[in-house]
Amino acid sequence: MSGTNRPSRNNKYRSVLKEFRDELFNKEDLEHERRFDAKSLPLLLIALTTGYIYSQTHQDWAAAIAACFMIVYALYFVINRTIYIVRLVRGDKTSKPYNQTIPQSTKDTGERLLSKIVDNDHIYAIIGGYVVPIAGNALLIIYSATHAQWALWSTVPLAVLYIAYWLLTLIVSINRKLIKSLSERDIRLHEASRRMAIMQRDNAIASRTHDTVTGGLSYIAFTAQQTMETLDRNSDEYLAWSKIEATAQQTLDNVHAVIDILSSPSAGTTPHSSDQSTESPVDAATLETSLQSRLTAGDDRLHDLGFRGSSIMSGDFTSTTKTTLDECASLIDELYTNIASHGAEHCYYRILITADNGRIVITQTNETGPAANANYARSFSGRGLGLHRKTIEHLGGELKASIENDQWMLQARLPM
Incomplete structure (x- = not known):
């Protein structure tokens, strides 16, 4: 019985010894040693230098x-090593790894060689940590006891080697900090170049939009105004042309607002990239008034085109941000446009805006089929809703849409 337990007991001891060895020579723990030696080096150098002066001059001040x-x-040695041993026994990590990640492209052969010397744990243990310092102290003890000159002079190359190692470590550390600083500068320059490219693209979009879309809308509004001047103000035809003129003017104003955003100095960032918590809040009354006016205008346009339906807004709304209000208003306009473009002829539609657990819920349903007006119809691309989905998700909401039995259903939920 005892014979079968002995191998397992030996394996257990080997496992404990292996864990102790791995923990003792862990790179993260060795970094603690390096920090100690680097900080205590001036103390040791001053002590050795003044000790040497005392050995040559026998001046009391040097001895003191x-x-x-x-x-x-x-004292520093005892305190530091005690903390180190306590952390080692507890299994705590003493620090971050010593070796910092530096892109290989930034290193030449000399830099790589110096980094290998500094990062090599064996070289550290021999020169910077244990062998050379212990040998130097032993030689000084021999010299103090025997006054043998060979012992004193033997400490000179060890001291040179010791100091050279830590000077090399200092140089490599400074070089790494410089490389890190240059890398951060390159990142900032790259980011500035990226923002500049975005601004140039936005300016090009703003210019092209101004030259094409605004020109066409201005022509529509001008044509409507000229036609209205020849019609009786009480006629249905005059009322229809007045709505066309008002819609063209409103759309033109919206396009101008978009152009202003694209051409502004902050156009390199998206309108929704700022911290919403820093926005001035929009009170509940303003929110309800703004969205209700959008619903009323949208219903009027669809009723003029022959669609049947209604839009309802109900619930206890609270204050929200301007970004959320703008997105809700923009999405509502997109929904009315999609009904007019893709809804079945004279179909019934319904848009409902409610408040639910601190969220604005926008629900839309309508029948799908041949477009209500062939001249007004346009192919479905999904770009509009796709852009709205990204914006809503960025705001912390969601947008879902589906078609079932020729019935289009959409629901968007945005945080207030």
Whole structure:
């Protein structure tokens, strides 16, 4: 029985020793050692230098300074190593990995070689951490006891090697910080170039929109005004042309607003990219009045085209942001346009706006089929609703649409 337990017990001991070894030489823990040596190096150098001066001149002040700095170094050593051992026993991570990630493209052969020397744990253990410092201290002890000159002079190359290693570490650290700074600058320049490209694109879109869309709308409005001047103000034809003129003017104003956004200095960012919490709120009364006016205008347009239906707004609305209000108004206009373009001839439609648990819910239904007016019809691309879906999702809402039994159904939910 004991024979079968002995191999398992030995394996357990080996496993414990392996874990201890892996933890002892963990790179993240070794970084704690490097920080200690880098910070304590000035203390040790001053102590060794003044100790050497005392050995040559026997000046009491040199002995006093050397003793003070050695005491501080010893205290620092005891405190630091105690913290290190406690963290090691608890299994805590002592720091981030020493080696920083630097793009290989920014390193030449010399930089890679220096980085390998500094990052090599074995070189650190031999030169910067243990072997050289311990050997140097041992030689100083021998010299103090025997006054053998060979022991004193043997410390010189060790001291040079020790100092050179930490100077090299300092140079590599400064170089890495410089590379990081340059990389961040390149990122900022790239971002500025990207924003500039977006601004140039937006300006081109604004210019083309102004030259094409606004020209056509202005012509429609001007034609409607000229026709209205020849008609009786009480006639149905005059009323129809007045609606055409008003719609063209309203659309022209909206296009101008879009052009202003595209050509503004902040056009490199989307209108909805700013923090909504910094926007001035829109009160509930303004929200209801604005959306109700959109519903009324949309119903009038569809009724003039022969569609049957109604739009209703109900519920307890609260204050919201201007961004949310603008998106709701824009989506409502898109819904009326889609009904006129893609709804069945003289179909029945319904648009309902309600408040539900702090959200604005917009629901639309209508029959699908041949367009109500062949001259007004346009092919369905889905771009409009696709753009609205992205905006609504960015605001924290959702938009869903489906067709069932020739019945189009859409619902959008936006946070107030």
